[in-house]
Every structure is written in structure tokens, then in C-alpha cells.
Amino acid sequence: MAVAVHELEGLGHDVSALGVARLYADFLNGFILDQQDAAARPAVEALGLRAWTAQTVMQTLEDKVALASRVLAAIAELGG
Secondary structure, three states, rough: HHHHHHHHHHHOOOHHHHHHHHHHHHOOOEEEEEEHHEEEHHHHOEEEOOOEOOOOOHHHHHHHHHHHHHHHHHHHOOOO
């Protein structure tokens, strides 16, 4: 992960969830933010994206299942 952060920073991009959303806004309809980035949700939505928050750090099988369920629910909400 540190390499990706270094690369974003080196290219002059904002190293944050909002920065990543800005990079991909032209290609996405929705964006899932980690719960700790929930304050950025309005700014992500201002980019024209639907936004949701979820626990994205997966340490257990239950965490993985919960995130996968949230992603699938978001896709369904987008009509996918």
C-alpha cells in the first residue's frame, strides 16, 4: 500500500479516499469509503458518485463477508 500512496503523492494527487474518488470519478457510478473516511462522503457525492461507507479493513472471514455484502448491495442500488 505504501508504494501506491507514494505513487499518488509523486504524481501530485491527493492521498485520501476523496483523492482516489476524484481520479476514478469519470469511470465509476459509486464509491465505497471506509468508515473512518465518512466525513468525505458529501464531497465524493459532489463528484456525481453515489457513496456508501463500510468497514473496508478485512481481518476476519466475517469482515470479508460483510464488505462483499455491502459491495453487492451497492451494485444492486446502482441497478447493476
